[in-house]
Structures are given as structure tokens and as C-alpha cells.
Amino acid sequence: MKRTQSIFWLALLCCSMAWADGASVRLKEIARVEGVRDNALTGYGLVIGLAGTGDTGKNHLTVQSVANTLSRFGVNISPEDLNSRNVAAVLVTATLPAFAESGEKLDVAVSSLGDARSLSGGVLVLTPLDGADGKLYALAQGPLSVGGYDVRAFGSAEQKNHPTVGRVPGGASVERQAPMGLGNDSRTLNVLLYQPDFTTAERVAESLRRHAGVSAMAEHAGKIRVTFDAPPADMIRAISLIENVPVTPDEVARVVVNERTGTVVSGGDVRLGSVTISQGDLRVSVQTDYLVSQPGGVIINPSRNIATTVVPQTNINVREPEARLVNMPNGATVADLVGALRNIHLSTRDVITILQSIKTAGALRGELIIQ
Numbered sequence: 001m002k003r004t005q006s007i008f009w010l011a012l013l014c015c016s017m018a019w020a021d022g023a024s025v026r027l028k029e030i031a032r033v034e035g036v037r038d039n040a041l042t043g044y045g046l047v048i049g050l051a052g053t054g055d056t057g058k059n060h061l062t063v064q065s066v067a068n069t070l071s072r073f074g075v076n077i078s079p080e081d082l083n084s085r086n087v088a089a090v091l092v093t094a095t096l097p098a099f100a101e102s103g104e105k106l107d108v109a110v111s112s113l114g115d116a117r118s119l120s121g122g123v124l125v126l127t128p129l130d131g132a133d134g135k136l137y138a139l140a141q142g143p144l145s146v147g148g149y150d151v152r153a154f155g156s157a158e159q160k161n162h163p164t165v166g167r168v169p170g171g172a173s174v175e176r177q178a179p180m181g182l183g184n185d186s187r188t189l190n191v192l193l194y195q196p197d198f199t200t201a202e203r204v205a206e207s208l209r210r211h212a213g214v215s216a217m218a219e220h221a222g223k224i225r226v227t228f229d230a231p232p233a234d235m236i237r238a239i240s241l242i243e244n245v246p247v248t249p250d251e252v253a254r255v256v257v258n259e260r261t262g263t264v265v266s267g268g269d270v271r272l273g274s275v276t277i278s279q280g281d282l283r284v285s286v287q288t289d290y291l292v293s294q295p296g297g298v299i300i301n302p303s304r305n306i307a308t309t310v311v312p313q314t315n316i317n318v319r320e321p322e323a324r325l326v327n328m329p330n331g332a333t334v335a336d337l338v339g340a341l342r343n344i345h346l347s348t349r350d351v352i353t354i355l356q357s358i359k360t361a362g363a364l365r366g367e368l369i370i371q
Contacts, residue, residue, distance in 0.1 A: 027191070027204060028243035031224075034190035035180055039096040041137055041172075045127030047088045047110065047119055047144065053163075054088040054122075055114035062089040062114050069125065088116035092127045092140050094172050098180070106172040108140045111165050118163035120146040129172060137178070142171035186231040191242070196222030199250035211245045253366030255334055257355060260371075262348035264355065266334035273363035274330045334364075 046065055047054070055062040063079045066087055070077055094108040110124055122144050129138040144166035191208075193200060201218035208216035208226060215227040232238040253270045257263070334355075341351050359368040 024246040024248045026243065027207070027245045027247050030195070030200070030247065030249050031191050031193045031204065031243075033239055033243070034192050034223075036098045038098060039131055039137070039178060041094045041096050041106075041129040041131055043092040043127045043129040043140065044113075045090055045092050045110075045140070046125045047090050047112075047116075047122035048086060048125055049121060049123045050086045050088060050116065050119065051121060052085045053118040053120070054085045054116045055112075056085060057083055059089065059114040062087060065089055088119060088122065089113045090119070090124070092124065092129060094129055094138060094140065096131065096137055096174065096178050098178055100174050100178040102174055102177060104174040105170040106138060106140075106174065107170060108168045108172045109165070110144055110168060116164055118146070119144050119166045120163055122166070124168055124171065131179075133179075135176065137176045138172040138174050140168065140172040142168040144168055186235065187228050189226050189239070189242075190219075191224040191226060193222045193224075196220070197250055197252065200247070203250065204245075204247050207245050207247045208242065212242050214242070254369060255355065255364070255366055256369045256371065257352050258371045259352060262352065264334075264338065264348070264351060266338075270334045270364070270366040272330075272332045272334065272337060272358065273365065334366075 046062070046069060057063060060079070063082050066082055066084075067077055067079045089112070090110045091113055092108050092110055094106045096106065100106075108124075108129070110119065112119060124141055124144060126139060126141045128136050129140055131137050145168070146163055146166040191204065193204070198218075198221045201221050201224055204224050205216040205218045208214055208224070212226075215229070216224055217227075218224050226242060228238065254266075255270055256265045337355075337358075338351060341354065346354075355364070355368065356370070358364045
């Protein structure tokens, strides 16, 4: 008997350990080291080679830019003499990833600034891309890939997607390495949570102290300060050890509703209190028939007041079916509720409305986010 109980408790302990391991994630999946981030790059440029779909002469910005570009090649021309729709002024954007080195290739997005109809078939002229600090980090150039078209002929037009936006895959070359913001103090670094939470922050600090052997303290819900006893000889290895520490994040009971698409996404921990839902329809049908009344008999003295008359005849039918009732016990999940509402053939819009009403009634034990 004792051996059987020992086996039972050992199996229960193994199941508990397996559940804990399944719930834990690496720290790098829920947080990042402060200073390790992407950087936005922007630049102004020209797209050439358009088949008459570029900016019109009304865009003085484009005309002046073309004249300035030609002057760099020794061609001096007045902007008033330029009348071509083969050029478009564009804004070029790209993302410089962390640790990017000189020579690395980046994808760039190109968007029209003027009244160009399409950028299809165009080529981006060499464009410098600057960061938020005003320094040049990359140079972009190359043919555009546009996932749309705009065709017009003899007053007819056909358009697909957005032909005034395109991409240049691998069109930017990094000229300056990405800036790093780890700070000058090599004894401390900060870990930032993607989704700030007080419980998760405390668990991260506790796991760092236990598994990484460092001093860690949660400064607030989204930031944990890590302090080394001595400056590590290999900072890369130290950060690698920190980001692979196992952490069990706290799950927030949350229901996300997108009214535009009719999508409902719920976490597994969202519970409901005891609630009764009654839903019914009131259908009103109005049907109008138009009857023609002709003057009958023999008309002896016709006059202008005698004519054919259209007489409308309206029928109104009101039908109110019996309200459908759904009872949800205490502790039921949102998945149980949605399944029960589907069984009575309610639409997604009705389900969203009912979830909002349950939240107002205080029976939804979680956060309701409406997008």
C-alpha cells in the first residue's frame, strides 16, 4: 500500500514538473535587452522610367528635384522647361536591424508623394537613407516591385491594389553600423518586457537570481535591472545566459474582439460568472403592391380630370419568435459560451454584442478589448 502511494505521489510530482516545464518559456521570447532595437530610416528620392504615369507638371517639387539631379551631371536646365510624366517624387523608408554591419542588404519601401498614377516599371535613383539622428546609414537604389497596376484608355480605367507603393528587395546597402544603446556601464543592463506585467516582472527577477547567478530587481512592470558582481569578460555570453533563463509568464484573462471582421479571440483562463442570456428577434416585413386603376364604363363627356391612377396597396406583417434562452454556470469559459451561442445559430455580430453586455453586467472575469 505504501509503495502504491509512493508511486502515485511520484507520478503526480512528475506531472507537475512537466506542466511547469511546458508553461515556462525562455526570457528572450517575452523580453529584450535595452538598447537592442531596430532603427527607422527615411529618405527622399526620385523614381524614373515611368511610362507616362509619373507626376504632372503641377508638382513643382518633382520638377525642381529633376532639375537639381541633372545639374549634378553637368546638365543645366530650367525647371520651366521640364514637362515629363516619366518621373515621380517618392519617400523611401527602411528598417535598420540591430547589429547591422556595413555592406548588409535591406529591403526598402517606396511611396509616391505627388499625383503619380503608378510606379510600375520604375527605377529608384540613388537615395541616401538617414536615421533619427540625421546621420546617413544606408544608400538605396534599384528597380521597383509593384503589386498592382493602373491602366487607362479612352476614358476607361482599371486598377488593382495600390500601384503608387512599391518595394525594392535588397535595394539598400548599409554604410554605417547600427547604433547600440547598451550604455557605458558594463556591470548593469536592463531587460524590458514586451507586455509589462508586475507578476511577470517579479518572476523574471527571481528566475535571473536563481538560474543566472546575478542580482536582479524589477524596477516597474516592464523593466528589470540586472547587476553583475564584476564586469563580465564576455558580455555576449553573459547576455546569452540571461536571455535563455526559463520564465513562467503570468497569463492575463483577456478577450479581444474585432468588430470590423467579426473575430473573437479568448485566452483559456477567461471565466464567466453565473449568467442568463435571452435573445430574440422582432421581424417586420413591409410589402407594397402598386395597382393600376383604369376608368371603367362609357365616358360620354371626357375631361382632363379623368385619367389612369396608380393605387399603392401595402401589407405589413409582424412576427416575433420566442426568445432563445442560454444559461451559463459559474466558472464556464468563453469557449463554452461561444459554443452554446453557436448551437442556437447566432451570428458572430450577435456573439460580440452579447460579450459586451456580459462585461457590462460584471459576469466576464477578464479584460474585454474591442478593436
